[in-house]
Amino acid sequence: MRRVIATLVVTAVALIAVLSYRSPKVRLTGTQTLSNTTTSQSPVRSRVTTTAPESVTTSSVPVTTPPSRIAYFSGPPIKAVQPGDAWVFGVVEVEIETRASRIIDVEATTLPPTGDTGGPGTRPTTTSISNYAAPILRSEALRAQGDSIATVSGATYTSDAFRQSLLAALRASSRQRQ
Amino acid sequence: MNPPHTDSTQDPLVRHTEFVMGTAFTFDLIVEVSTPAGDATTILRQVTDWLHWADRTFTTYDELSFISRFSRGELSLAECPPEMEHIVEMCDRYHGLTDGWFDAWAGPDHRFDPSGIVKGWAAQRASELLAQAGFIRHCVNAGGDVAVRGRGPSSASPQWGVGITHPMIADALCAVINVQDECVATSGTSQRGHHVWRRDGTPSTQLASATVVSRDLVWADAFATAALARGADAIEWLYDLGVDAYVVDAGGDEWSTPGFLDRRVWPPHSEIR
Numbered sequence: 001m002r003r004v005i006a007t008l009v010v011t012a013v014a015l016i017a018v019l020s021y022r023s024p025k026v027r028l029t030g031t032q033t034l035s036n037t038t039t040s041q042s043p044v045r046s047r048v049t050t051t052a053p054e055s056v057t058t059s060s061v062p063v064t065t066p067p068s069r070i071a072y073f074s075g076p077p078i079k080a081v082q083p084g085d086a087w088v089f090g091v092v093e094v095e096i097e098t099r100a101s102r103i104i105d106v107e108a109t110t111l112p113p114t115g116d117t118g119g120p121g122t123r124p125t126t127t128s129i130s131n132y133a134a135p136i137l138r139s140e141a142l143r144a145q146g147d148s149i150a151t152v153s154g155a156t157y158t159s160d161a162f163r164q165s166l167l168a169a170l171r172a173s174s175r176q177r178q
Numbered sequence: 179m180n181p182p183h184t185d186s187t188q189d190p191l192v193r194h195t196e197f198v199m200g201t202a203f204t205f206d207l208i209v210e211v212s213t214p215a216g217d218a219t220t221i222l223r224q225v226t227d228w229l230h231w232a233d234r235t236f237t238t239y240d241e242l243s244f245i246s247r248f249s250r251g252e253l254s255l256a257e258c259p260p261e262m263e264h265i266v267e268m269c270d271r272y273h274g275l276t277d278g279w280f281d282a283w284a285g286p287d288h289r290f291d292p293s294g295i296v297k298g299w300a301a302q303r304a305s306e307l308l309a310q311a312g313f314i315r316h317c318v319n320a321g322g323d324v325a326v327r328g329r330g331p332s333s334a335s336p337q338w339g340v341g342i343t344h345p346m347i348a349d350a351l352c353a354v355i356n357v358q359d360e361c362v363a364t365s366g367t368s369q370r371g372h373h374v375w376r377r378d379g380t381p382s383t384q385l386a387s388a389t390v391v392s393r394d395l396v397w398a399d400a401f402a403t404a405a406l407a408r409g410a411d412a413i414e415w416l417y418d419l420g421v422d423a424y425v426v427d428a429g430g431d432e433w434s435t436p437g438f439l440d441r442r443v444w445p446p447h448s449e450i451r
Binding site: 149152 | 204206317319322323324326330331332338339340341342343344345351354362363364366387389
């Protein structure tokens with residue numbers, strides 16, 4: 001049986017920039033650009049750089065009254081990769097694999113941060129973890145607030161970054177199929 | 179105002195993060211003499227393979243997944259993997275247990291969407307698989323839903339410290355609690371926009387987040403989700419049920435049941451207003 005298997009791998013990168021600590025808002029800014037697509041043979045690989053729009057992680061709960069207790073970092077969670085007031089928390093990379101027009105696999109991988117991590121709040125383990133992502137860094141940063149914290153329950157921004165990357169990957173893939 | 183640092187030592191652990199089900203699953207496996215590190219790689223591969231299978235089966239983002247075809251009526255239960263029947267049963271059960279507030283049929287188009295239950299169910303199954311393989315001390319964190327087993331990694335406490343993220347302030351915790359052989363689920367409106375829907379089809383807005391501690395992660399997740407949908411009287415409802423729970427309302431006020439307060443290690447009780 002002859003099967004034409006078109007494997008399409010699209011990589012989307014979502015950069016998550018978070019305002020410096022002590023700032024209550026998360027800001028994700030930037031544009032989304034689709035770079036050159038390799039059109040030769042399958043697997044086709046393209047790269048979509050996504051910096052999620054602001055709406056993605058802006059809390060839908062209006063922050064009117066400040067809560068009674070707020071735990072802040074004692075220092076920067078990780079070394080700033082970008083200058084200015086934004087901390088880059090990490091990169092989410094999504095790969096989708098399609099056969100014909102069907103998605104057969106969606107996988108997210110992550111890129112390590114540029115340069116070393118550092119800062120008072122950073123755990124020594126952070127440099128040795130190869131598969132970095134925004135949620136992990138965020139979770140790591142939260143855990144680093146005290147060694148009594150083994151893990152973190154509650155909202156992470158994973159889903160948003162992941163979904164954003166996934167959507168970009170899907171768009172790129174449908175463009176390539178045409 | 180930060181959670182305290184202690185002079186404790188931490189047991190060595192193997193940490194693995196897998197992106198599946200639209201979120202990050204993080205596994206912390208404490209390695210003991212009886213559990214060689216190589217075994218961790220093997221079991222983690224088995225567990226994550228299974229998670230990806232469950233994701234493909236139950237993803238509502240793929241029109242061709244079993245759940246999509248089942249909820250459109252194109253497949254019968256018998257034509258789906260047996261796990262589908264289990265999920266449908268669980269959704270039914272929790273719909274009843276939560277007075278109808280946990281509702282897998284409550285979305286805008288009333289299509290069956292068990293997403294709220296699948297992640298917790300999968301994380302719990304993952305935890306069971308790890309325990310069966312001999313890793314009796316571990317933590318599975320499924321995008322913020324947590325299941326822990328056995329002694330925690332810190333020499334300072336036999337329990338696992340679980341931080342609860344602040345629903346409104348990014349990168350802030352609002353509490354740290356100790357748990358052992360238990361699960362913690364936090365449901366929030368800020369997590370993915372309004373993802374909890376009330377029975378009349380409008381999004382729930384009265385509460386910012388609800389956290390429930392339970393022996394069962396699906397149970398904790400269902401009740402946290404139901405509490406959020408329920409809104410203002412949720413904390414009384416949880417209290418009457420005898421659940422260890424913690425709720426932050428949309429105004430930023432925090433409500434804890436006594437059982438939850440007993441678990442809390444941070445902030446110190448003296449700081450309660």
